[in-house]
Amino acid sequence: MLMTPGPTAVPEPVREAMSRELINPDVDPAFREIYDRVTERLATAYGIDPDASGSDARDVVVLGGEGILGLEAAVASLVEPGTEVLCLANGLYGEGFADFVASYGGDPTVVAAEHDEPLPLDALDEALAADDADFDVATMVHCETPTGALNDVDAALDRIEAADAEILTVVDAVSSLGGVSVPTERIDVCLGASQKCFSAPPGLATAAVSDRAWAAMEAREPHSLYANFLPFRDVSDGFPYTHLTTEVVALDEALGLLLDEGLDAVRERHAAAAARCRERGAELGLETVPGPERSSPTVTAFAVPGRAESLQERLREEHDVLLATGLGDGASDVLRVGHMGHSARVDRVEETMDALAAVL
Numbered sequence: 001m002l003m004t005p006g007p008t009a010v011p012e013p014v015r016e017a018m019s020r021e022l023i024n025p026d027v028d029p030a031f032r033e034i035y036d037r038v039t040e041r042l043a044t045a046y047g048i049d050p051d052a053s054g055s056d057a058r059d060v061v062v063l064g065g066e067g068i069l070g071l072e073a074a075v076a077s078l079v080e081p082g083t084e085v086l087c088l089a090n091g092l093y094g095e096g097f098a099d100f101v102a103s104y105g106g107d108p109t110v111v112a113a114e115h116d117e118p119l120p121l122d123a124l125d126e127a128l129a130a131d132d133a134d135f136d137v138a139t140m141v142h143c144e145t146p147t148g149a150l151n152d153v154d155a156a157l158d159r160i161e162a163a164d165a166e167i168l169t170v171v172d173a174v175s176s177l178g179g180v181s182v183p184t185e186r187i188d189v190c191l192g193a194s195q196k197c198f199s200a201p202p203g204l205a206t207a208a209v210s211d212r213a214w215a216a217m218e219a220r221e222p223h224s225l226y227a228n229f230l231p232f233r234d235v236s237d238g239f240p241y242t243h244l245t246t247e248v249v250a251l252d253e254a255l256g257l258l259l260d261e262g263l264d265a266v267r268e269r270h271a272a273a274a275a276r277c278r279e280r281g282a283e284l285g286l287e288t289v290p291g292p293e294r295s296s297p298t299v300t301a302f303a304v305p306g307r308a309e310s311l312q313e314r315l316r317e318e319h320d321v322l323l324a325t326g327l328g329d330g331a332s333d334v335l336r337v338g339h340m341g342h343s344a345r346v347d348r349v350e351e352t353m354d355a356l357a358a359v360l
């Protein structure tokens, strides 16, 4: 039983959709219909108002490639040598944006907190108010999956908007989108991926892009042909390269399931699964990091100092339940349960926590 915080368990109707006859995405008009439906369904999942216009308008694009491609494409599409980027971070993904920025010749300023701390909002204010502050882009992460923290991106966006409304904002919502409400309408490039709360297989990166972000992308020379959103802005004359047909068909089916259930019901299901997971953890004496108020409804990280790998192995060997350890320096210190997408079900959480109880 797959209970990792991505890739998540893929439900049977999605796996069946993937076994259908292949479509040629470049030649068969049927693929365009599927792609159009996927972007329409995604727009709903992103919470985009279809009638929005002007600065509120957003286009959704789906690129063939793992979620990381979206992160890189956001940077490659907006950053050129000399672009000043504020990277707000309290975890590995937040810090990782600075590496992309540097690799595309931009100038990153990392405003970071420790991994168990909230986003550093006071330091953000200071960075924005500095005499030489002239940021073009700001990046941040909604759910820092490695620590299980759901960051208060609204508070950060308030401060950025108040300091300099011209700053383009990029938010990695890969592990929250589809399980938690995301403030897409305030974000210039909002990133998602197929393999987290949508419960489709890994292979697609999604983005909701604002009109002014498109304008910024159009005003510059692309630095990457593949990690580039622009060719997807208007695909009426075709795709820039052969799309990942099977992955798109799978995402279409997965989004259909999600929207049939309804966004509110899906979010409630995530909240219920998370609450039950933490309650069962507390009964076992396990502390949830980073704490009840800041933990994401999509993933629970339990503190198990030094024991994560051995617990993970025994759960897999003895109970056929797959969980994740931490990432990076403290990898052995946290055991992570992904109640994300199809796995965000109380019955699956109960089975997982029964197994964890037995192993402990």
Ligand SMILES: *Cc1c(COP(=O)(O)O)cnc(C)c1O
Pocket (backbone or CB within 6 Å): 006, 066, 067, 068, 093, 141, 143, 144, 145, 146, 172, 174, 175, 193, 196
């Ligand atoms: C999963 C995830 C991604 C996508 O990258 P992976 O290669 O699957 O790690 C990006 N950002 C966040 C926050 C994620 O959880």
